[in-house]
Amino acid sequence: MAAVGVELAGIRLRNPFLLASGIWGESGESLKGAYAAGAGGVVTKSIGEAPRDGYPNPTIDTYEQWGMLNAMGLPNPGIEEYPREVAVAVAAGVPTIGSVFAGDADAFAAVARRMASTGVLALELNLSCPHAKGLGSEVGSDPAEVERVVRAVVRAVTVPVIAKITPNTADPVALGLAAERGGAAAVSAINTLRALAIDLNLRRPVLAHGLGGLSGAAIKPVGLAVVWQLYEALKIPVVGIGGIRTVDDAIEYALAGARAVEVGTAVAFDGIGVFGRLAAELPPRLDALGFPSWGAAVGAAHPAPGAAVRTT
Amino acid sequence: MAAVGVELAGIRLRNPFLLASGIWGESGESLKGAYAAGAGGVVTKSIGEAPRDGYPNPTIDTYEQWGMLNAMGLPNPGIEEYPREVAVAVAAGVPTIGSVFAGDADAFAAVARRMASTGVLALELNLSCPHAKGLGSEVGSDPAEVERVVRAVVRAVTVPVIAKITPNTADPVALGLAAERGGAAAVSAINTLRALAIDLNLRRPVLAHGLGGLSGAAIKPVGLAVVWQLYEALKIPVVGIGGIRTVDDAIEYALAGARAVEVGTAVAFDGIGVFGRLAAELPPRLDALGFPSWGAAVGAAHPAPGAAVRTT
Amino acid sequence: MRTVVSVVERVVETPSTVTLRFDDPRPARPGQFVMLWVPGDDELPMSLAYVGARKGVTVKAMGGTSRRILDLPVGTRLGVRGPYGTSFDLSPRRILLVGGGSGTAVLAPAAEAALANGSTLTAALGATTKKELLFEERLRSAGATVVVATDDGTAGERGYVTGLVERLLADSPFDVVWTCGPEVMMQKVVAAAGPRSVPVVCSVERHMKCALGMCDACALGPYHVCVDGPVFPAERIASLPEFGRTKRAPSGRSVPA
């Protein structure tokens, strides 16, 4: 059967399915649970300098199986408290990537340094939360700022740094290149798309914050496009995120160029058991498609260098 | 029953449902047909300086009911030929908005001038096609360029000018404000989201062009967000586009701030009869929701000026 | 999944507790909860005190939002997501119900269903004072034997309901204990039932945001109360270090319960 282990930015993962940031990631027990359920590794909730309650409820709205809207507002216990949570996962041997966010390069570096000291194998910089003022995508949509933040963090820590790119941009490639220049070991994409739900009867936005982020199947085509473009332009590996629920979704991301993938919203629809299913179904599915390994599928939909895409 | 006539940029429409650009818009007979089917008005296919074949097939991929991907590549007969098509619709009394695209402000003005001379009631500038190199969203994602193009067209024609905004941007409001400064009578949003589909078995992108644009239900939450933000920031009216298939979808756009709406992909799923259904169902649905008219619903989900959104 | 309902009935149950009834045909089981959205205010988890097509939530005045809910008039429109979560197994024949304060709200529909199924049920209800006793009459008329304890002795025995529980367990055989109330109370119920090997089922509360088992807000040890609970066999949760001691604040920080 096809081998599904992957190496991402120097980290060995037993399979390419990572728990996406913000899902099951506030408590150490949950991180452990996601790994026990079958994930190849986990990304923590994005942690900032100070505790944040996040936005008031409603923070979530769901569409039929194809999507979900959220504006959690980056709730997190803060980088002083959080290490004791992440320690639970690290002590249990869970390959853990620490996600952090902040408002500028210095603050990013400070939070990152503290997160890195917990024993996480890598950091993911959330440069892309679409609905938190002054945090995330405002920083994350300016290539110069992205480069500055990544460079500051890379200087501050010894673990590999993954930059999570926003899709709410005219040019994701410019952001990816900026992260690469800044010294990122990988980029991940995508975070949620800026979106809104309105309740007809109540005549108001559903989420307390108004604007939120769209995730789930609806954004898979957008995520695939961003991953495709990043793979074409960057030398560092790409982690694919957005709407992954089945092994076929994941393999499409691999074909587009994703070395590993993160799974978020599917946990709400299918439960954490989705990771066990994905892990079990991946090898036979790769076999059926004729791929000797997950690695062989990575980027396989791209034309060979120099080859024309069309034969006509 | 609730009144559903609307006035948009000086144009009177019998209902707020416009045929979206690129759907049934290449031939004059089709424009007539969409109006006969019940549309309040029609937007033509985007027309450029010269004939364009568009991209080779496959140009379309469909998802289950929630979305569609296309990379038509702006096929169009060119502005020399097209006036004889649009004349068919204009002569039949169809409220027609002429959509145009070009690579820079001068070319936009030239095509717009010719289009305006056909008797269309307004122009829509396609500043937002996500997959045509050098046309559309590259121009359309730079506020300064948007302002320049809009101003050039506004100077060149006497009909009202509607600027169609791309959602593939970090800041749709900046683009909307630029269009307003340039003299646009309205903005319309959104065009499709940059997206990609991969075929697992064939190990390649489905569309010949590779990248395409996502439309349909999947993008409704994104369209609502853009319309919401534009309504908050602009003085000129907003035309809502993206994933509208039912009157409830349309009323959500109205609540978010859309004065009128355009309907595209729904025509593929439901046929052109979707316009008759929408037109018939709108008045009773507005009644049931307690709106005396479509106009009363426009912007109704926004807090009254000065009022806090939350009571807590 | 979200729907909008109108309040069709408003029943003042006690000076600090009001039941709001609304029509929502989605099937629900006793023990499940909904996310109740008061437009312009908060969205909160609320157990279903009535699980039929005409559903109901029984809300106790706690903080700001719950206080405001108490004053909502008939006709108010509310958003409802759900029902979510686990429910009570109705098969045991001899049931002891132990409700503390508004905790009785979630137990009442389970009691009614079990009694209708032919089970016998003794309800031990605790409250601060007589006027705050919840659903005493509702349970009695459903066929339950009801015993009462109040902190001030204005009804039934003076003191905590846990005192009654010790005696009830000693006096008669039960197949199960259902309990909902403060966690310290539930811990005492577990402690009393343990030596007699009567299984205890608890309904617990944690801060909730998504109610979809995704956001981790309601984490309790390895569980998520929104999907693995709120109804748990006590043996799964009673020995967790958090139980009765800590909960998570909206930020995810552990704070004293």
Next chain:
Amino acid sequence: MRTVVSVVERVVETPSTVTLRFDDPRPARPGQFVMLWVPGDDELPMSLAYVGARKGVTVKAMGGTSRRILDLPVGTRLGVRGPYGTSFDLSPRRILLVGGGSGTAVLAPAAEAALANGSTLTAALGATTKKELLFEERLRSAGATVVVATDDGTAGERGYVTGLVERLLADSPFDVVWTCGPEVMMQKVVAAAGPRSVPVVCSVERHMKCALGMCDACALGPYHVCVDGPVFPAERIASLPEFGRTKRAPSGRSVPA
């Protein structure tokens, strides 16, 4: 809606025509077409020459892509969208089929189905030369009476098939004429059938992109061939100014047919 199939059979029908068979269980009716995607090449509308679970398209060498399709070996993987479009009404009892060149491909499955239903069917087939005659044997063995015309007289009558049609219509009563081929040919068929009040049903071609009735590429007067056609009652289209005269290029420009 898109599926990927493998070519399981390849049949050389004439020197310029090949049938590719593939398994696709989606139901299809005679007259419908699919969008056939040759990966790395073009996606083209192709009528289904076989409509059962083992489907088939019969492709004539025209331009670049169709020529390349002729050489695709068994095992080639193809993308298939559809089936799309209208189909033939199989209820008429006495049918005259008029096929010009590869136009016979779309008529053959309709003929087989009608004959199996107990209708009688006369097939008038035209080709440039004997070797290019398509499905003569297939139609005969299905029970059709087959008459033939070739431009060079190598089989049947010398000349156009429309000459045969005049005579067939004069000689015997028909309830319907089904025709597919060049539009000028179909116009002559319509002209011949009109005075005798025999309704004509045509299968027509236009440039196609979406095949979903959306993009307008296939506009023909007020119709879209991909959803309102390709099978039309002649009275709906024969009098359109475009019919037999113009078609739309990929750009949407009207060009001579």
